[in-house]
Amino acid sequence: MATLPSKPIADDVSLLVVLIDTNPFFWSTSSSSLNFHQFVSHVLVFLDLIVRLSQLNQIVVIATGHNTCDYIYDSSLDTDQVTGEGELPALYSFVLQRLEEFVNKDEKLGAKQDGLSEKRVSSLLSGSLSMALCYIQRVFRSGPLHPQPRILCLQGSPDGSEQYVSIMNAIFSAQRSMVPIDCCYVGSHNSAFLQQASYITGGVYVKPQHLEGLYQYLATVFAVDLHSRSFLQLPRPAGVDFRASCFCHKTTIDMGYVCSVCLSIFCKHHDKCSTCGSVFGKAQLDAASDRKRKASES
């Protein structure tokens, strides 16, 4: 496009897109010391902190639900804010109200489904990541100067393996646009997808050990703008597991066979690829004519 590339306003002005996990299946079964109500209160104070750090900072909040995702709050819009109820500032009451509306909507959408077979129920992280990236692209287009964008995922739900391809697409797109994806994971076991996301895009992944002090982790690690990160010692990943899992047994393998047509990974040598149906070792045309011959014979 024949437009000039837009420049960041200043070193310390940031646009923070926060993705909050509201998956009811995770929050109702989590055995940790943090419940959803406390979690939201930690996050709200953190959002207030970001807004106070610089007048030009912008925040966008997107909720990741179980059946849908939606924008909750955009600090650049002059919305008719709900006036502060008693001691709560307008920001808090607005976000709380919108979150409640979102959770009700999410629940209604889920009521139409029959039981769920999966024991580990994931949230729609790929949807909110895609929406965040579209918003960031809009900010890049908005004018000659823009704040420096970054994405913060507050996730607790486990990874959904059906979202692998979409999440990886979002990660590569973020890497190209140079948008770091940070993650503060409040669930039980580490999330491999988010660890890879932070590693590939240059963000920070933290799994806090003491969830009662969540605000401390958020304020010390994630409140800092991108330029100042070079002056800080931020938590480094202990080890990111890049091994692949085979398509047949879902076990992680460190040596395997890859189909040259569809790139599916197998742990043992097969004659036929179960994903794309290509027969190995034979030219495709011969394989197709063999199949036709067999079909006509039978």
Next chain:
Amino acid sequence: MNNSEKKRMNGEAEEENEEDVEDEGRDAWERTYTDERSWEALEEDESGLLQPIDNKAIYHSQYRRRLQSLSAASAASRIQKGLIRFLCVVVDLSKAAGEMDFKPSRMAVIAKHVEAFIREFFDQNPLSQIGLMIIKDGVAQSLTELGGSPEAHIKALMVKLGCSGDSSLQNALELVHDTLHKIPSYGHREVLILYSALSTCDPGDIMETIQKCKKAKLRCSVIGLSAEMFVCKHLCQETGGSYMVALDEGHFKELLLEHAPPPPALAEFAIANLIKMGFPQRAAEGSIAICSCHREAKVGEGYICPRCKARVCELPTECRFCGLTLVSSPHLARSYHHLFPIEPFTEVSARQLELSRVASKTCFGCRESLLTPGTNKAGPCAACTKCKQYFCLDCDIYIHESLHNCPGCESRRITPAAASVTMS
């Protein structure tokens, strides 16, 4: 005026003649500006700064045309994409490459854009390899061997940039044929020739070489910088490649980058095979080992080959000692969007948007208003065929070119029952 009156009475060829009569007084360069005075379309804002011309609509229609042609081509027959590609880039450095119709010279423009192309190519095809070749003084030489590291190719290209002599297409094809003959059968063999000359000086019969390449299943494409040549067109038609001639620098860059995503490959071109690959773990922090690529001791930060435990510095690569291809799962994941592409969005006219029952007319992805600024009328937008959400034109382009995920479809949970209904 008498002349033109007479001609008017003579019939329909009048209008053209009238214009010619008027234009006779003007020079050729003036005539090109009679209809289009692009400088009159410029506007200033309040502070006197020039406002950019709104090319959005033109850009978007160009993009849609490109998308339609791509999807039509792939839907036409059962075509797969060749994901593991072995591409030879042949740069013509004969005397014609020193011409200055592309500023500063054709050679400099080619070098700059080939560097960008190599980076884009490895970004989209992490498992593929490139080899660089040049044609100079009637002989073809190989600059770099087939390899997967972009830096090595770019460094080699920037060093040798002198042009002289004639160009020989047949020698280039022979060299490429010998190089690509040795690669494994599951790879797709491709050649991209950047041809500036208008002739070719061959030692033998080029038609035989073209037939040889066709039998070896090489897909040859040519991008010409001067004019269309029959021999290039014949080569591309026989081997199934594409032949384009660049009009200017911007067009050349576009044509070159079109070769970065995997082309539709006919199923019989490459034999499907299971390739043994290793997925190395990262070496522990602080461990000291001698790396196999630089032959010096390094601390931490490397990967360990699962078969022979040698240390390598970066992925993807081939282990130097045991020959195992080493990749990490994100490298494979980079190519998955070619296998699961999203469908193009349908265009929604302003009228349809107004009639639709959507409450807030905002783009689902970026929440930008879909109404034309300043008015209350809806502007053009696009809608996804599966989730029926509306998106603005810029999000449409971003989603299809970079993100490869539709936010609307990703924000819905499809139950297995519903999924089977949609699949059938």
